[in-house]
Amino acid sequence: MNFKQTKTWSQIQDYFQSIKDKNLIEFFDKKRLDYTTFDFNGIYFDFSKNYIDKKLIDLFVSLAEEIDLSRAIEEMFQGKKINFTENRAVLHTALRSQSATEIIVDNKNIIPLIHQTNKKIKRFTKKVIDGQWKGFTGKKITDIVNIGIGGSELGPKMIVRALKPYRNHLNIHYLSNIDPNQLDELSEKIDIETTLFIIVSKSFSTIETLTNAKSLQKIYHKNFIAKHFVTVSTQVEKAVEFGIAPENIFPMWDWVGGRFSLWSPAGISIPLAIGFDNFQKLLKGAYQIDEHFRKTKFKENIPFIASILSIIYNNLFEFETETYIPYTEKLKYLPDFLQQLLMESNGKSIDKQGDKVNYQTGQIVWGNIGTNAQHSFFQLLHQGTKKVPVHFIGELKNTYTSFSTQHLMLLSNMIAQAEALMKGEKNENHYKNFEGNRPSTTILFDEIKPEYLGSLIAYFEHITFLQGIFWDINSFDQFGVELGKKLAQKIYSETKEMNISNTHDPSTKFLMKKLME
């Protein structure tokens, strides 16, 4: 059942009519912060500058009961095959479970498997970090290159940048694009004697990843491949054939999707960058929000409150987009990560019954860093004709004792933007008038440390999941990427062989001809 089929939905629509033209500031009764702000182990969530109130939350709680949301949540955690189009369980939460409770997939408890894999990762990362792993000339490893694209890059890259104060001496690079320009930039930065490459590809056949890996493989004599390449893949045979030692092949599982895989061996660049103990803390922080999500009643459940805002903006106000603005360079890759997480998961049109939906699903997610974004597109956020719910994210602790003024200015700007968007300011000169009533959410970290960052990412994962339940779609497949891949292979072969088939339209032929010139 989707949200529109519930009895509560018409009540929500009616109630929405009565509040949609209110000024946001009118929502601020004395108790507003009590039910719209949350303090979760060092992260503060402020949802108060949004179009919600107690009544609307209660209505959504009723809606959640109607669609049996609690059961859907338990089904995910317990390993039911909720990715039904691919007949797979969805168990990124199992990867961070701190409990001994069994989780059964295909009649087998996966918890021991996860623990055993983590031990292997711990040994491997320690060996590299401590300098026991040597390159072909006997030198210690100084640089790690993670070769992977999509989920095999975006999460780990975001986290490794965010946790810079926790980093060891290893330089971590990410190679993803098939564009040789990226490989060229990378090659200026690394020394092949002291670089370890990690090929992250479940199938060991992602075109971008394998093409890049093979280009790099050529640099080394075949006897030395095992000293410079490891892999995260299910394809043991292909990996061995490539020259990788069997003990340096880390597993992937079909119950972890790419965009949820940073907690798995696919995120191995994270413990390499910050050490295994810190990686464990990241997992622990995620587990804490998992527990909160699973056990807290909806009206105090942080991912739940955040997810109903998605429905309010996407399906009642009918805004197409939302924007994420981290006011810290540490989280500069967060918007890219969230683009994949939310858009690849919920950019779908077919419901669980196989029918085309008659409502809007996945929002368009975009963003950029603050304060820079203020000098770029904030003009439109304040005075444009389109409304965009904004997510502000900041860190209270100043990492650098010598820059307290800058840090205070940075966060003052963030808070001021949220205030300005909501309250606006009347001016008789219409060009200088600010209408206000533009909603935003603010998330403040005490400090960006592994535990807290783990909690934040898991929070976004649960929002993604909840949206999919409301919209009655499968958030865990991605068939929409297949057609382009197939046509790319065809166009590549035809242009290479200088033989354009008649199946293409005139525009495609025109472009292919340019490619052949």
Next chain:
Amino acid sequence: MNFKQTKTWSQIQDYFQSIKDKNLIEFFDKKRLDYTTFDFNGIYFDFSKNYIDKKLIDLFVSLAEEIDLSRAIEEMFQGKKINFTENRAVLHTALRSQSATEIIVDNKNIIPLIHQTNKKIKRFTKKVIDGQWKGFTGKKITDIVNIGIGGSELGPKMIVRALKPYRNHLNIHYLSNIDPNQLDELSEKIDIETTLFIIVSKSFSTIETLTNAKSLQKIYHKNFIAKHFVTVSTQVEKAVEFGIAPENIFPMWDWVGGRFSLWSPAGISIPLAIGFDNFQKLLKGAYQIDEHFRKTKFKENIPFIASILSIIYNNLFEFETETYIPYTEKLKYLPDFLQQLLMESNGKSIDKQGDKVNYQTGQIVWGNIGTNAQHSFFQLLHQGTKKVPVHFIGELKNTYTSFSTQHLMLLSNMIAQAEALMKGEKNENHYKNFEGNRPSTTILFDEIKPEYLGSLIAYFEHITFLQGIFWDINSFDQFGVELGKKLAQKIYSETKEMNISNTHDPSTKFLMKKLME
């Protein structure tokens, strides 16, 4: 007069009703490519996979006549004060004029001023590149740090990355954010003995820029400031007080807006990176499209055709966004540049008569690099409920002779995505069905060289301008950024002095308290 007030608009609306549900492929008659593709000096524009046809173009040409678009274009080029809310001319085109024709601003011909300034830039950049400019210990300059934000960063940074094959030995860095994390990252990369800082701030008082500049100023003894700092600013007195030598102050002019300023001294990091001759070629390429724009009849006018697509998607289909996907790492910063150019220019709600518009203006612009984006948000583009017009941009020439396979795969992917978006593919399994009819534009460079890149950027500038004429708004002010700045100053002072005023709402107070803890 805005587009809606024209007689032609109702005809356009009627005609739109008759074509909006057509399959895109049905538009392909034998002559389609003749009027939807353009070859401009080494850049190919393919608009054919969009909802336009000959009739619709003709209608928009009529509309353009009704609103006297030709006159609006001439007014810009001739220096009329079309930025009427600030009483300023808009003359970024004058900066690249290769003609001797006078352009008069406030009774003065500005062309000699531009030439004289360019000579000064040429001398200065040569001195630095040739190693005649020495730091305080007598060493040559190796690193340039451009301190600037918004328009003082986004254009130059994008171009310097795009023209990497034209770069000399100088390392160019961009420092923009007030976040100390960015300064910290920078400081790991530079040596203060061999670094030259360029402060780019018209007012010499942009908070981010000046705060960063002052932090860096402290590193040097005051007698050495002049050897390590130059500036682009109108505020000569403030710059001299900072310690900058008068001959190292480069001018800015109020007839060049920040987001159009890369052609001016604000773009000085470009000739430093690629040499003045290449910078001249960039200007020349822009001038070539200026001439095309100014002199070509509308139905063959490339920026005109592109701009009517904005109106079709924004005001007829009512899509909120458009996305830019460069299939080359060289243009990885293009989406950020375009976000500012388009959204800061046209994210406005008040028309030229001072009234609130009753139609949509500025689109939301977002994007990311291909093929990476295919593994991230392309799922939504293919199968989501929201339609997003896509702009693909690629480079035909392979910069690296050794990577021809990769390069061909990269461009095959780009062309395949455009084909897949338009044509879709039927599948009885609804989850694997692609509806198609998703429009896109493809721009192919023979090669990303200075001339061609100059043409491309000027093309986007003219689209921005044309949108503003259709929507009857001033594209050249940005009052929408002021309220946030003002409130940030207030919040900064109050939190610093631990004294929160009662003017703030409870949410803002809550966040300010966290900041004070």
